[in-house]
Amino acid sequence: MEIYFSFLINLLGQWGFWAIVLGMALESACFPVPSEIVLPFAGFLVAQGSLSFSQAVFAGLLGGMLGSIAAYLFGRWGGRPLLSRFGGRFWLSPQHLQLADQWVVKYGESAAFWARFLPIVRTFISLPLGITQMSFSRFLLFSFAGSIPWTIVLIYGGRLLGENWTIIREYGDWLNLLIIAAVLTWGGLWWFRRQSRK
Secondary structure (H helix, E strand, O other): OHHHHHHHHHHHHHHOHHHHHHHHHHHHOOOOOOHHHHHHHHHHHHHHOOOOHHHHHHHHHHHHHHHHHHHHHHHHHHHHHHHHHHHHHHOOOHHHHHHHHHHHHHHHHHHHHHHHHOOOHHHHOHHHHHHOOOOHHHHHHHHHHHHHHHHHHHHHHHHHHHHHOOHHHHOHHHHHHHHHHHHHHHHHHHHHHHHHHO
């Protein structure tokens, strides 16, 4: 994996903006390209002056949405039979699909938002959402909204840490939990205020 990660980092360093787009598109389209490497390194490029912060965020969001749309359409048009037959060739194990399925069953359409904060689930969630024929416009809305905080926080963290950006990869799971806690707190406060006004 370290050889693979080194190759990925070299690619990001050489191609900058377009490598971020490609890396995030591949991750969201169910390929093993961790955003915990792509986005913090994008932040490191921002710290070096190779990219502006807005360019890095735009590249991350653009790539993430392109990959998510591809996976969604694959699930919607191909369905489970196609995934069961060819999924193994694209690193899709039955366990990955089962985990994503559980999220769709438990959280419905909102899974498109919440799954963006969780390792593994984030990568594969678009497939079952496509299979369940979720409204495409709502899929785009929830997916984009969920991708924004994840992308911004990881890029900003990479920028702050500079050459030590790899620390984020080591603490990626804790970062996921912190983001979820922040979003839940914000959502709880919004709901409480709304109820108080009523």
